[in-house]
Amino acid sequence: MLEKPYWILDILPKQVPKDSPGQYFAIEDFFLKEQLTEIKKKHMTVFNPDEELLGLIREISSSEGLFVWKG
Secondary structure, three states: OOOOOEEEEEOOOOOOOOOOOOHHHHHHHHHHHOOOOHHHHOOEEEEOOOHHHHHHHHHHHHHOOOEEEEO
């Protein structure tokens, strides 16, 4: 299953580059200080969703201020 396509639900719209000079942690600190709910403090991974499920995940995520991007 880990070799299948997967999607990330996160507070950021895309993956932070490996050699990023630390902007992720500055953004994370900002959001944590704003007292986000527990679900927004972590990212989630969904493996192998069908198009209908992925559509629902996108709708729910966007309503909570999260982003969905392919891993």
